[in-house]
């Protein structure tokens with residue numbers, strides 16, 4: 252039983268189901284990676300776990316509690332943070348305002364969290380008063396992750412945090428994500444760069460057409476010949 | 486001396502009225518822009534909302550006058566205004582609850598909203614005519630001028646006078662204070678920032694725990710208050726006649742669009758751009774020309790580019806030109 256888990260989730264955007272009995276989950280301090288071909292339903296599965304999608308069957312559990320019926324905002328208050336694949340910053344707000352909006356649900360003083368985020372992503376401090384829409388792709392992803400961290404989530408969900416960034420920035424982002432997980436946060440992320448992602452993953456889920464095809468530790472998946480051939484380019 | 490006189494003529498007939506009219510348009514356009522950026526539709530009912538606010542002020546002012554309550558030199562309407570703002574906010578919230586919220590739940594297209602807002606416009610318009618009738622009402626009292634033309638002439642020894650009406654002074658001062666407050670609210674408070682965030686990226690605002698219903702409610706509160714304010718200031722300056730608010734809709738939308746719809750700074754600058762264009766184009770330059778040109782060249786006609794009857798055409802042409810050349814407006818629109 253995982254700390255956060257979407258169990259046997261079935262559902263989609265309209266009448267047709269995209270997810271079929273799909274299960275993804277993660278534990279505290281761990282990194283779980285969801286990989287699979289384009290259109291496999293990875294983003295859909297993440298949205299389902301975050302409550303942005305009605306499920307026809309299955310449930311979402313967090314810390315032993317059934318949260319299937321909760322709205323996304325309520326899940327934020329429960330300690331979930333989500334960085335969507337696209338449109339994940341407020342473009343006309345400054346970097347600092349983006350981070351403040353991340354802390355919107357917090358009534359306490361969040362200046363500590365802010366300095367932690369600035370420590371993790373020093374470039375954000377430099378660009379604090381610049382509108383997020385004017386930043387480079389990699390910097391924008393850092394704003395997006397930073398915004399999600401501002402609630403001090405127990406679970407951080409990332410949908411392709413390295414999309415559109417250079418390999419160097421990608422390595423750096425992965426390092427940051429490992430750091431985040433070391434602080435005890437559960438990190439559930441979708442990755443296009445399956446090989447690199449599985450290297451840092453404690454757990455891996457391979458989705459195909461909305462179904463779990465393979466589920467194992469990151470190491471085991473990397474070592475599995477079938478997985479390598481079909482999904483990791485040999 | 487002559488050029489000074491010419492300047493005073495322009496100041497008296499264009500600059501002072503332009504600042505007042507521009508402020509009224511700016512406040513109106515600010516309301517339109519707020520609704521556009523948060524609720525994502527062009528609210529055609531905004532003119533009638535302004536008219537409604539002005540009507541409540543007129544009714545309250547009459548009552549206050551009957552009780553002999555006043556502000557001596559300042560118009561009594563200033564006491565009535567805050568209450569009218571509250572009443573107008575309630576009307577704005579009621580239309581949202583009864584009408585717009587339904588289409589929000591259905592996630593309707595913005596064209597649908599626009600048509601619906603036309604319906605709301607006619608309904609509020611009918612309500613106003615039912616309550617106060619279509620007639621022209623003057624409700625200004627107190628001292629009429631801050632600066633009288635005669636006093637100005639005596640002071641300066643010039644031929645031409647400069648007059649500033651109390652209502653013009655009140656309009657400009659109130660507009661400056663309110664605009665400063667709105668910008669402070671949007672840029673410095675948590676709620677204001679959350680409104681900008683919501684306007685920027687609705688889905689991410691939801692993910693951040695921002696409550697959309699609250700954002701929508703605050704938007705209507707600000708819109709209603711601004712509408713009552715703009716409507717009352719316009720009515721004080723001219724007179725209160727329900728019909729004129731319908732024709733104010735064009736210059737107000739032109740202001741919002743010229744500045745970049747959805748952008749509050751743009752709405753304010755757009756307001757002044759439209760006001761001054763209207764006045765400069767419909768101004769009769771005869772007197773100015775007489776002062777500036779040798780006597781032999783003195784013009785016979787009014788030297789007017791366009792009769793004041795056609796002033797609405799000015800907003801229309803500016804609107805068309807902006808939409809053709811720079812559809813996003815002077816400042817990039819669509820955000821607050």
Ligand SMILES: Nc1ncnc2c1ncn2[C@@H]1O[C@H](COP(=O)(O)OP(=O)(O)OP(=O)(O)O)[C@@H](O)[C@H]1O
Nearest residue numbers: 264265269287288289290291292293294295296336
């Ligand atoms: N908002 C939506 N409405 C309807 N169908 C959608 C929507 N979003 C995605 N889909 C469909 O759901 C299926 C799965 O899409 P999803 O975005 O989950 O894939 P993915 O695995 O994240 O792909 P990618 O690797 O390209 O991001 C696709 O067939 C897609 O067309």
Ligand SMILES: [Mg+2]
Nearest residue numbers: 293294295336
């Ligand atoms: Mg995806």
